[in-house]
Amino acid sequence: xxxxxxxxxxESAVCAQEAGAHRIELCSALGIxxxxxxxxxxxxxxxxLNIPVHVLIRPRGGHFTYSEEELxxxxxxxxxxxxxxCAGIVSGVLDRNQSIDVEKTxxxxxxxxxxxxxxxxxxxxxxxxxxxxxxxxxxxVDRVLTSGQEKSxxxxxxxLNRLKKIASNQLIIxxxxxxxxxxxxxxxxxxxxxxxSSATKIIASGIGTGISMNTTAMIDDGKEIxxxxxKIKGLLERIK
Numbered sequence: 001x002x003x004x005x006x007x008x009x010x011e012s013a014v015c016a017q018e019a020g021a022h023r024i025e026l027c028s029a030l031g032i033x034x035x036x037x038x039x040x041x042x043x044x045x046x047x048x049l050n051i052p053v054h055v056l057i058r059p060r061g062g063h064f065t066y067s068e069e070e071l072x073x074x075x076x077x078x079x080x081x082x083x084x085x086c087a088g089i090v091s092g093v094l095d096r097n098q099s100i101d102v103e104k105t106x107x108x109x110x111x112x113x114x115x116x117x118x119x120x121x122x123x124x125x126x127x128x129x130x131x132x133x134x135x136x137x138x139x140x141v142d143r144v145l146t147s148g149q150e151k152s153x154x155x156x157x158x159x160l161n162r163l164k165k166i167a168s169n170q171l172i173i174x175x176x177x178x179x180x181x182x183x184x185x186x187x188x189x190x191x192x193x194x195x196x197s198s199a200t201k202i203i204a205s206g207i208g209t210g211i212s213m214n215t216t217a218m219i220d221d222g223k224e225i226x227x228x229x230x231k232i233k234g235l236l237e238r239i240k
Contacts, residue, residue, distance in 0.1 A: 001188050004054070004174065006030070006198040013045045013053075016199075023052040025090050025118075030198060032061035032219055033121070036077050046084045054088035054118060055081045057108065062224045064094040064122035071104055078111040088116030090145065098125050100135045109139060116142045121176065124149045133163055137170050145196055147177030153195075154183050161190060 004023045005016035008030040016024045026045055027034035034056045037045075045053060059066070059073045066074070071093075078089055089112040093104040100119075109117050119136055123146045126132040136144060146163070148156020153175035164173045175187050176196030187195050218225050 001184075001192065002194040004176075004194060004196045006034070006176075006196060007045075008034070008198070008200075010041055010044050010048075012200075013049055017049050017051050021051065023054060023087070024049070025054045025056055025196065027056035027058075029061065030200070033221070034058060035061060036074075039080065042081065042086070043084060046086065052087035054090050054116065055086050056120065057081075057089055057091035058120070060224070061219070062221055064092065064125065065096050065101070066093055066104065071107065074108060075111045078108065082112070082115060086115060088112075088118060088142070090118040090120045092119040092122045094122050094125060098127050100126060100132050102135050102139065105141075106139060109141070118143045118145055118174070120145050121147065129159060130162060130166060133166055137167065141171055143172035143174045143194065145174050145176045147175070150177070152178030154178060154186060157186065157190065160192070164190075164192065 002022045004025055005012075005021040007013040007016050007024040007026050008028060013024050013026060026037050026042065028037045028041070029035045035058045036056055042055065057074050057077050059070050074091065081089060089108070091108050093101040093108065095101045105119070119141045123129065123132070123144050129149060133144070144163070144167075146156070146160065147153045148159035148163070150156035150159075153160065156175075156177070160173060160175050167173050172193055174194040174196050175192055179187070179195050179197040180199075184195060184197075
């Protein structure tokens with residue numbers, strides 16, 4: 001069984017390789033489900049690691065329905081990943097009905113040609129997973145990262161097994177979500193080829209003050225945070 005580690009920093013990526021992980025999914029901002037890592041992090045990781053690096057292509061937190069402008073940003077990020085030799089892309093697009101947006105996902109796959117393509121946990125939002133999996137089979141994605149639409153992959157094991165049966169040998173169903181050393185054997189026994197884990201620990205840095213830089217109201221999958229034109233204009237009116 002192959003272990004993919006979700007690495008949210010350069011240090012995490014190095015730890016994954018040194019511990020013997022077979023592959024990493026590189027991202028930033030793990031607390032909001034991950035977004036695309038920076039140019040600098042990507043470059044440094046690729047210059048340092050010798051295990052395969054898959055990169056999360058997600059331009060922001062929140063939902064997985066993207067505008068044409070956002071799609072353009074995603075394609076540019078994929079282009080850079082290809083140029084520096086990344087092994088794979090982790091991405092995907094849903095429509096406003098929480099179904100897989102086949103056209104936009106296909107555009108990302110075309111941009112990713114030559115690299116492995118994983119449809120990420122946006123799959124856990126779809127309303128009819130067994131039907132939606134057929135779309136991914138038609139698109140010929142390489143794998144689907146999913147918790148089986150539960151908070152943890154262990155809780156979602158029944159759906160994961162049904163999806164694996166449907167997928168047969170056409171794509172890999174990769175369980176992810178709450179997988180640890182204490183439960184990973186469940187997935188090995190069920191015949192899954194790959195598993196995904198962040199394998200994180202929380203370290204108190206001892207740096208900082210009591211003024212938090214986190215805004216919990218903005219951490220909500222159902223919200224998209226944007227700069228408001230009227231508020232900007234209001235500020236400008238006051239400082240003229």
